[in-house]
Amino acid sequence: MQNKLFLKAADICELLEVKQTSAYEIIGNLNKELEEQVLSELAYEVGERYFAIQRTEEGYDYSFYDEDFRLMDGGVYENDEIFIEEAAEELLEDEGWTGECIRGDYDQLMEKVEEMDEIVMAAIQKSQANINH
Structure with missing residues (x-):
């Protein structure tokens, strides 16, 4: 998993040692942050x-x-x-x-x-x- 640009929920589960539902929640929060940073x-x-x-x-x-x-x-x-x-x-x-x-x-x-x-x-x-x- 070295230097991956994109992570899947399974990668986050493994990396952060969390359940899959938590991984999807983390992904959702990150996506919201990215949307707010999109050029306006x-x-x-x-x-x-x-x-x-x-x-x-x-x-x-x-x-x-x-x-x-x-x-x-x-x-x-x-x-x-x-x-x-x-x-x-x-x-x-x-x-x-x-x-x-x-x-x-x-x-x-x-x-x-x-x-x-x-x-x-x-x-x-x-x-x-x-x-x-």
Whole structure:
């Protein structure tokens, strides 16, 4: 049983000296932990544009951004039966974003998007203030 990547219930019984029902319980708990650790958000840079996707209860929420981090398009991809990487690949292909995808930091991308949103909102408020005067 040296350096096995996957263990069967019988292996766990032998290794931990537990009954088979306990081994299945251990496997169930480990699987739950793994599910919680599955990637839930991704960001990509494609050329000079950006793509973000995150897991939600409905499936995957995704957004396409231009080079200035302004929202171009987005939606919900409702097939949560596939991994987030597969959903991202399919969405990018559907949108015609076929260039090199560079994996980025999701949180950093969202920070840049928020900064751009604040700049745009400030500009809108300033122009409305000028109109009202």
